[in-house]
Amino acid sequence: MANADPLTENWTPIQIEVMQRLRDWAVGFGEMHRHLAVWMRLPVSDANALGQITWAAEAGTPLSPAELSRRIAMTTxxxxxxxxxxxSAGHVQRSRESSDRRRVTLRPTLAAREHAxxxxxxxxxxxxxxLHAADPEELRVVTAFLSKITEATENANRRLEP
Known part of the structure; x- marks a missing residue:
């Protein structure tokens, strides 16, 4: 499949449906993100950055400014x-938490987290x-599939980087 032309490949109806639903979710997620920006009275780019910082911190993998730059596609x-x-607005704190004191870690402030x-x-x-109504097995299957799609996307993005 690696050499298949995605524009001419003979896709099955369910494969097309999955790609359409993934696109629909991405569009809906972007719209929700714009609503969050309005809710927090931030430009969309700032809300996007704050969202990236918050999700990473919640996952226990706080971002550095360089990693944030990569994720939001902005220059350093x-x-x-x-x-x-x-x-300055009280949404983010920069700290030096690691043994390498040069490495800056980004975390949302408590006030920003509560507002979000x-x-x-x-x-x-x-x-x-x-999510609460979904069958646990359905969630496991979806999680496994989304993990594979995410890995494929990450691999493609790595290949496309200069």
Whole structure:
């Protein structure tokens, strides 16, 4: 399949449906993210960065400014300006937590986390209800599939980097 032309490949109806649903989810997630930006009174780029910082911190893998730059597709200089805005507004803290004191770690402030939690409690009720109602086996299958799609996407992105 690695040499298949994705524009001419003979896709099955279910494969097409999966790609359409993934696209629909990505579009919907982007729209929710824009609503979060309005909720937090931030430009979309700042809200995107704050979201990346928050999710990474919640996962126990806080970001460095360089990793944030990569994730949000901004230059390091533009990311520094963005981080200065978020820090001045009380949304982000920079710290030197590792043994390498040169490495800066980004974390959301408690106030920013609480503000985002209030948004998720208000805006995420349908998503939470869907997840809570799902069969655990269905969730395991979806998680396994999404992990494979994510890995394939990461591999493609690595290959495409200069």
């Amino acid at each position: 200089g533009a990311t520094t300006i963005l981080l200065n805005r978020l820090e 939690r209030r948004f998720l409690a208000f805006a995420g009720t349908e998503i939470a209800a869907t």
